[in-house]
Amino acid sequence: MSFSRSHARLIVTTLACGMALTSLAVPAQGQPRGPAVPVERAVLPANDGWASDSGGTTGGSTAEADHVYTVTTWAEFRTALAAAKDTPSIIRVKGTLDALSDSAGNTHTCDDYAVPGYDFDKYLAAYDPAVWGYENEVSGEQEDLRAASAKRQDAQIKASVPANTTIVGVGRDARILGGSLQVRGVDNVIIRNLTFEDASDCFPQWDPTDTELGNWNSEYDNLVLYGSTHVWVDHNTFTDGRRPDGQQPYYFGRLFQQHDGHLDIVRGADLVTASWNVFTDHDKTMLIGNSDSASATDRGKLRVTLHHNQFKNLVERAPRVRFGRVDAYNNHYVVQKSGYGHSFGIGIESQLVAEKNAFTIPRGVNRGLILKKWKDAPVTTSGNYVNGRYVDLLAVHNARIPEETLRPDAGWIPVLRTAVDNPRVVPLIVDSWAGTGRIR
Numbered sequence: 022m023s024f025s026r027s028h029a030r031l032i033v034t035t036l037a038c039g040m041a042l043t044s045l046a047v048p049a050q051g052q053p054r055g056p057a058v059p060v061e062r063a064v065l066p067a068n069d070g071w072a073s074d075s076g077g078t079t080g081g082s083t084a085e086a087d088h089v090y091t092v093t094t095w096a097e098f099r100t101a102l103a104a105a106k107d108t109p110s111i112i113r114v115k116g117t118l119d120a121l122s123d124s125a126g127n128t129h130t131c132d133d134y135a136v137p138g139y140d141f142d143k144y145l146a147a148y149d150p151a152v153w154g155y156e157n158e159v160s161g162e163q164e165d166l167r168a169a170s171a172k173r174q175d176a177q178i179k180a181s182v183p184a185n186t187t188i189v190g191v192g193r194d195a196r197i198l199g200g201s202l203q204v205r206g207v208d209n210v211i212i213r214n215l216t217f218e219d220a221s222d223c224f225p226q227w228d229p230t231d232t233e234l235g236n237w238n239s240e241y242d243n244l245v246l247y248g249s250t251h252v253w254v255d256h257n258t259f260t261d262g263r264r265p266d267g268q269q270p271y272y273f274g275r276l277f278q279q280h281d282g283h284l285d286i287v288r289g290a291d292l293v294t295a296s297w298n299v300f301t302d303h304d305k306t307m308l309i310g311n312s313d314s315a316s317a318t319d320r321g322k323l324r325v326t327l328h329h330n331q332f333k334n335l336v337e338r339a340p341r342v343r344f345g346r347v348d349a350y351n352n353h354y355v356v357q358k359s360g361y362g363h364s365f366g367i368g369i370e371s372q373l374v375a376e377k378n379a380f381t382i383p384r385g386v387n388r389g390l391i392l393k394k395w396k397d398a399p400v401t402t403s404g405n406y407v408n409g410r411y412v413d414l415l416a417v418h419n420a421r422i423p424e425e426t427l428r429p430d431a432g433w434i435p436v437l438r439t440a441v442d443n444p445r446v447v448p449l450i451v452d453s454w455a456g457t458g459r460i461r
Contacts, residue, residue, distance in 0.1 A: 060214065060460055061089070061111045061189045065253045069439050070294030070326025070348065078251040078294070080187035080211030081110040091115060091191070095200065096124040099180050107184040107207070114215060115191045120178040120200030131223030134173045139166035139224075148227050150273055155229040164226075171224040171240070178220070178241065179203050182210055190214035193458030197243075198262075205247040213255045216457045217243035218262035221279040227272075236275055242282040246290040248318070254295040258457040259283035261302050280304065282338070286325055286345075287311040289318035293325045299456035304336040310343030313369045313396065319344040320370065326437065327352060329447075331455045332364065341366030341395070342373050348435040350376045351442050353451040354391075358383040363393035365414075367400050372431040375414070377404040379447040388412055389421025401431040406444040 065078040072078040081088070088110040090101035095118045102112065121129045144163040146152070153159065178200050182188065184207035190196075196216040204210050222239035229235040243259050246252050261280055269277050283300050285308045286293055300306050310319050323345030332339040333355040340347065342365075354364050365375055380391065388407055391414050392400065402414040419426045442450055453459075 061113060061187055063211075063213075065211070065294060066439060068437050069253075070296065070328065070437050071292045071324040072251055072253045072294035072326070073437055074292055074324075076251070078209055078211060078253045078292075079185075080209060080253070081105070081112075081185055082187060082211075084109045084111045084187075089113070092118065094118060094126050095120050095122050095180075096126070098197075102180055102182060102186075105183050105186055109185045110183070111187045111189070113189055113191050114195040114197070116194065117196045117198050118200065119198045120180075120220075121198075131174070134177065134223055135170045136166055136173065139163065139170050144227075145272060148229070150229060150235065153229060155233070155235060158230055159227055167224050167226065171222070171226075174223050175240070181205060182212075183207055185209045187211040188213070188215070190216070190457060195457065200243075201241045202244045203247065204245065204249045204252060206249060208250045210249065210251070211253045211255070212244065212257065213253075214257065214457055214460055216258040216260070217283070218260050219264045220281070221261075221264050222281070223279075225277065225279055234275060235273060237272070237278045239279050239281050241280075242285045244284045245282070246284075246286045246293060248287075248289045250291045252290070252293045254284065254293070254298060256297045256455070256457065256460050258299040259301070259303070259306075260299075265302050266304055278304070282306065282308055285309075285311065286323060286340075287319075288315065289322045291322040291324050295325070295327050295330060297329045297451075297455045297459070299331045299333065300335060300339065301331070301333040302335075306332065306335045306338045307340035308338060308343075309340045309345045309347055310368065310371075313343060316344065316370070323347070326435075328438070329442075329451050329455060331355065331451050335364075336360055337362035337364075337393070338366055339364045341368060341393075342371040343368035343396075344370045346372045346431075346433060348374050348376075348437070350374075350378065350435070350438065351440075351444070351447050351451070352378045353448045353455075354378065354380045356380060356382045356386055358386065361386055361390060364391045365400070366393045366395055367398050367427060369396040369398065371396075371398045371400075372433060373398075374401040374431050374433070374435055375405065376401070376435075377441060377444045377447070378406075379444045379451075380405070380407040380412075381448060382407055387421055388414070389417045392418040392427060394418075394422075394425040394427050397428070399428040399430050399432060401429065404444060406447075409445060 334357040
């Protein structure tokens with residue numbers, strides 16, 4: 022016998038709490054009631070977060086047969102995106118699309134994108150702080166060659182998504198490996214049932230002026246929403262996968278960081294719902310607003326809903342918010358024992374509502390770290406549970422770090438929600454249903 026997610030909610034809630042708690046049962050798959058709708062034709066349900074506002078999000082659900090593509094290679098994927106243009110289109114991804122592979126399907130490595138003359142050992146020798154120091158940004162022959170190599174990789178691994186498009190993985194193992202999806206300046210996009218793995222920068226730049234000790238800085242988010250509207254990101258898995266930070270070397274005493282963000286929502290992007298995704302094993306996970314100086318594009322925008330996502334073994338930014346009116350509810354945060362920075366980053370003019378989330382935190386990690394104040398802004402936190410017990414996140418933060426006291430009340434009340442689960446059962450529900458291959 023099989024159960025839908027809404028049935029599971031009722032069963033789990035009853036068993037876990039010994040009584041029926043408030044948890045609304047709705048269709049689980051982002052489709053209307055009635056006859057089953059194929060996953061690629063599904064639309065965002067009414068009231069399901071900010072992406073349902075102002076006309077909703079339908080992606081390519083109305084695509085004609087000649088605008089339904091099934092792709093098995095990165096080259097085919099980019100060709101389909103180009104052919105889609107802004108006409109309602111569905112792109113079905115089968116298997117692994119390796120973004121470093123060429124048009125013939127041959128797999129390449131980072132070395133294949135290095136321009137002649139670039140040599141990492143020479144780069145290290147030229148910009149060793151013992152030689153170069155920490156006062157000036159790097160310049161010269163090897164830096165120019167690094168930048169040229171990075172430009173070649175950039176042209177290979179980025180893929181631009183047009184308006185009115187649905188991208189959906191087929192089955193349980195659809196994966197984009199090493200690629201960076203760019204949703205820029207378009208409207209009405211749905212991305213579902215994909216694993217995004219290791220969008221790594223082959224040619225990170227050494228910046229000796231970034232902190233007193235310098236830093237390696239990298240490009241490429243797995244998925245970036247830049248100035249786009251009405252975007253639904255659902256049932257995906259984001260991971261560093263084959264190249265976790267913990268296995269990377271250190272140069273000049275700093276981690277050789279090859280990853281940027283998992284999902285960044287920036288530069289006036291608006292009306293976004295991210296639901297039932299898994300974000301795992303990463304550092305800087307999600308930016309909503311990428312600059313304090315971007316008020317001209319971001320003020321009044323960056324309205325984002327995050328619900329029923331699993332954030333597991335992350336360092337920080339789940340999310341970090343500037344300017345945006347963000348509703349984060351019913352997410353499960355599984356905190357790693359070492360290296361944890363924060364989950365919710367409170368930035369300039371942000372209006373974050375964090376309600377009914379669940380945190381699983383190991384002994385020795387202070388609950389006051391869940392919130393991080395970057396700039397003064399009010400925040401609403403209510404009904405959140407840590408290890409099965411209610412915790413006032415704002416109170417414990419302010420007590421733990423009084424020099425970074427945060428103000429209560431984000432100043433708005435979210436209304437665009439469908440099923441709101443009791444936070445005591447969120448870990449079981451989210452861990453059972455979030456991520457790739459779990460659409461039913």
